[in-house]
Amino acid sequence: xxxxxxxxxxxxGLIVLLFTLATQxxxxxxxxxxxxxxxxxxPMSERNPPPVEDGIHDPENFGTALLQTPRESFSAxxxxxxxxxxxxxxxxxxxxxxxxxxRDDAEAKPIVMDxxxxxxxxxxxPDVVYPHxxxxxxxxxxxxxxxxxxxxxxxxxxxxAQILLGEACGICHGKVAFPVSECRRCHSKPKxxxxxxxx
Amino acid sequence: xxxxxxxxxxxxxxxxxxxxxxxxxQIATATEGQYNSERQLQxxxxxxxxxxxxxxxxxxxxxxxxxxxxxxxEAWLAANxxxxxxxxxxxxxNNNDADSLLNTALAHYRQASALRRQTSLxxxxxxxxxxxxxxxxxxxxxxxxxxxxEKDMRxxxxxxxxxxxxxxxxxxxxxxxxxxxxxxxxxxxxxTGLERELVIVRSGETLVSSIEFDNPQDAFExxxxxxxxxxxxxxxxxxxxxxxxxKRVLVMNYxxxxxxxxxxxxxxxxxxxxxxxxxxxxxxxxxQIRAIRLLGVKM
Numbered sequence: 001x002x003x004x005x006x007x008x009x010x011x012x013g014l015i016v017l018l019f020t021l022a023t024q025x026x027x028x029x030x031x032x033x034x035x036x037x038x039x040x041x042x043p044m045s046e047r048n049p050p051p052v053e054d055g056i057h058d059p060e061n062f063g064t065a066l067l068q069t070p071r072e073s074f075s076a077x078x079x080x081x082x083x084x085x086x087x088x089x090x091x092x093x094x095x096x097x098x099x100x101x102x103r104d105d106a107e108a109k110p111i112v113m114d115x116x117x118x119x120x121x122x123x124x125x126p127d128v129v130y131p132h133x134x135x136x137x138x139x140x141x142x143x144x145x146x147x148x149x150x151x152x153x154x155x156x157x158x159x160x161a162q163i164l165l166g167e168a169c170g171i172c173h174g175k176v177a178f179p180v181s182e183c184r185r186c187h188s189k190p191k192x193x194x195x196x197x198x199x
Numbered sequence: 200x201x202x203x204x205x206x207x208x209x210x211x212x213x214x215x216x217x218x219x220x221x222x223x224x225q226i227a228t229a230t231e232g233q234y235n236s237e238r239q240l241q242x243x244x245x246x247x248x249x250x251x252x253x254x255x256x257x258x259x260x261x262x263x264x265x266x267x268x269x270x271x272x273e274a275w276l277a278a279n280x281x282x283x284x285x286x287x288x289x290x291x292x293n294n295n296d297a298d299s300l301l302n303t304a305l306a307h308y309r310q311a312s313a314l315r316r317q318t319s320l321x322x323x324x325x326x327x328x329x330x331x332x333x334x335x336x337x338x339x340x341x342x343x344x345x346x347x348x349e350k351d352m353r354x355x356x357x358x359x360x361x362x363x364x365x366x367x368x369x370x371x372x373x374x375x376x377x378x379x380x381x382x383x384x385x386x387x388x389x390x391t392g393l394e395r396e397l398v399i400v401r402s403g404e405t406l407v408s409s410i411e412f413d414n415p416q417d418a419f420e421x422x423x424x425x426x427x428x429x430x431x432x433x434x435x436x437x438x439x440x441x442x443x444x445x446k447r448v449l450v451m452n453y454x455x456x457x458x459x460x461x462x463x464x465x466x467x468x469x470x471x472x473x474x475x476x477x478x479x480x481x482x483x484x485x486x487q488i489r490a491i492r493l494l495g496v497k498m
Binding site: 063066117122141142145146151152154162181183 | 249338403410425498
């Protein structure tokens with residue numbers, strides 16, 4: 001085959017290749033945009049990277065490569081549409097995970113508090129329900145009180161901006177618990193008729 | 200071969216290359232975690248070696264073994280022996296034995312580490328822990344007092360104030376004797392007791408945190424805090440979110456408008472017109488939210 005005819009035959013293919021690569025680049029650049037400061041709001045393809053690539057573990061450490069990858073360990077757990085794609089509450093309910101309540105005592109049982117806090121919010125969004133039960137099945141009271149939340153009625157003002165800044169609920173949600181993009185998981189109590197009129 | 204079939208061939212070739220480029224990471228992901236067993240063993244060996252000689256325990260055991268509690272040092276020596284035997288087993292290509300010996304070394308290492316921690320936790324760690332627990336106990340006591348007032352109960356909890364005070368005195372005496380570990384243990388038990396009390400008095404309840412304020416001043420303070428955190432978020436987003444020049448100009452305009460409305464709200468409040476002040480501040484917050492949404496954050 002003459003070189004000119006080879007060039008002619010490869011040209012359309014090369015155009016296709018360049019077009020494909022350009023599309024890929026555009027898509028990946030677009031994926032990098034949304035809310036990068038919130039770790040669990042990254043694009044799906046970038047979630048749950050192996051420990052050597054997650055930016056948390058030391059990639060130079062030999063032990064890091066020995067760790068099980070999240071994609072592998074999470075594969076058996078109930079799925080969630082956001083965050084790290086695991087519904088941790090359901091995983092705990094189902095007994096798929098059995099977190100140790102006390103690092104030094106495998107038999108220790110959690111102190112579970114069945115108390116709901118309803119936080120009224122301005123505007124049209126439903127009010128927020130904070131269930132202590134689901135949180136205390138896994139966490140200790142001292143994880144949140146009094147350093148993050150003062151355990152007194154009305155003592156803690158929380159705003160969405162604070163949460164997005166990684167304060168209050170945002171200390172866990174958006175980092176290790178489901179992100180704030182899951183609005184309805186917290187804003188779950190519809191307003192009453194009277195509230196709708198007055199606010 | 201015709202020109203047409205040559206062109207078709209080149210397409211196939213290019214698509215095959217592109218496909219391989221696409222599939223590469225997916226194949227890598229699928230095989231992730233399936234390490235070569237020998238490589239894995241080598242990594243484990245390196246990990247155990249680092250733990251044995253480079254950890255605080257390892258450094259103490261190699262440099263100043265006399266400062267280690269004897270049982271911890273003995274456990275470390277046992278770990279070291281198992282490690283040496285694992286090395287020999289690996290040289291003889293007996294990987295199963297090597298793996299099992301490395302596990303033994305790790306078990307001894309953990310034991311040594313726990314023994315060292317139990318006997319040589321620095322006093323300053325206890326003092327920090329003590330301060331934390333004291334703050335929690337104080338906070339839980341205040342909560343219990345408020346609940347007692349709210350429920351008009353003289354004594355909401357089973358643990359009396361006297362018992363709590365007595366326990367605090369006991370902890371304090373340990374602290375004064377310099378036995379911070381014992382003081383921590385006493386206070387931890389008290390903390391757990393108070394947590395259980397709170398669970399009992401609040402169990403099954405639903406508390407409502409209302410935004411119906413007692414007076415407009417409180418409503419203004421609430422809005423002001425919200426306004427300040429929105430401003431902080433906007434600054435962060437402007438620094439971190441990649442946005443177009445046009446969008447940035449629009450956001451900056453919103454930011455300026457909200458600042459003007461906020462300043463005007465403060466002025467109205469200073470002149471005693473709290474209702475107008477609140478209205479202005481709510482307006483400032485609404486503008487901020489518009490800017491935040493423009494930056495891609497739903498709220």
